[in-house]
Amino acid sequence: MMKQKFFILLCVLFTIVSAFLSSTLGAMEIQWKELLSFGSIESKVFFEIRIPRILLGILVGGSLAWSGALAQGLFRNPIVDPGLIGITAGCSLFAAIAIVLGSSIPLLHSIWSVVLFSFIGGILSCLIIFFFAKSKGKTDIESILLSGIAVNAICFSAIGILSYIASEAQLRNLSIWNMGSLGGASWTLIKSFSFFYLFPLVASPFLASQLNVLILGEREANHLGIHIEFLKTLLIVLIGISVGSCISIVGNIGFIGLAVPHIVRMVIGQNYKYLLYASYFLGGGLLCFADAICRVIIAPSEIPVGIVTALLGAPFFMNLILKRKQHI
Secondary structure, three states: OHHHHHHHHHHHHHHHHHHHHHHHOOOOOOOHHHHHOOOOHHHHHHHHHHHHHHHHHHHHHHHHHHHHHHHHHHHOOOOOOHHHHOHHHHHHHHHHHHHHHOOOOOOOOOHHHHHHHHHHHHHHHHHHHHHHHEEOOEEOHHHHHHHHHHHHHHHHHHHHHHHHHOOHHHHHHHHHHHHOOOOOOOHHHHHHHHHHHHHHHHHHHHHHHHHHHHOOOHHHHHHOOOOHHHHHHHHHHHHHHHHHHHHHHHOOOOOHHHHHHHHHHHHHOOOHHHHHHHHHHHHHHHHHHHHHHHOOOOOOOOOOHHHHHHHHHHHHHHHHHHHHHHHO
16 A cells, blocks of 8 residues: 555656646746746746646646546556547547638637537547447447447548648648647636546546456446446546547647556556556656657757657557567
8 A cells, every 4th residue: 555655656746847847948948036027028938838738738648547547447458548449539530620621610710619629529429439339228348449449440531531631731730739739728728628637536536446346347346236337338428528628629649548557557556546546647747748858859849749658658568568578
């Protein structure tokens, strides 16, 4: 128990350090004494651009990692990603529709329209998957995975068509969105979606014990008094809302939902009482750290944060494969 609590504390400290580093890095060098002068350019950049961006990175990274932990618990597989369910693809498709066809569709011409439309797409794909996975009052896990694969294929095919007909400006916006970025962070976005990002911290204590029992298998969990169908439905809905709210704002950010819960599980084990919180804080700190990197590599320009998270995550899994080969 002490090991798990200590690791959570380390994750919190990592998030704090990442936030501090991110606040000091950027195209403009911040003089700390200038922050006391609220009318200065430095104070405006710090409080209106960097702080919202840092908070959004922590909240989104935490929510994606938390969703990944739920997905891995739902499928009872430590290498499952929320993207396999098709929610990410649904968000991406609806965002692409708003970006490419927004000028010809009423009410889809603003950035807020892209965010809201993308969020609706994620929820809609979640409902479609749930509809196909439901049979005779039961939710089949394999059907969820197969439905997710089908939704992914359809959505990415449609995105390919939209990319083909898009103008150069639209194609660039679509490419940037698909690679993920925290550049659109603002206090308005954080206030509007903060409930979805903070909800994981509130819901975790109520889900942890049931997920711990679900690890044993559906039949065993049912014998132990867990309402399996309600739990699976709840997990799908929570993953859909959490991932949908994240992807709709920052675009596609890979590896956070896959790698972070897997790393946490390797360090502190399967107990979801600690795994959910550790995943949230480690995911938030990692995305904040990755965003800081993407702003200094080619400063004053920046690269999409999704590229950095992929570069950070890929070596981890390659190392994991090599370790598994040594034990075979």
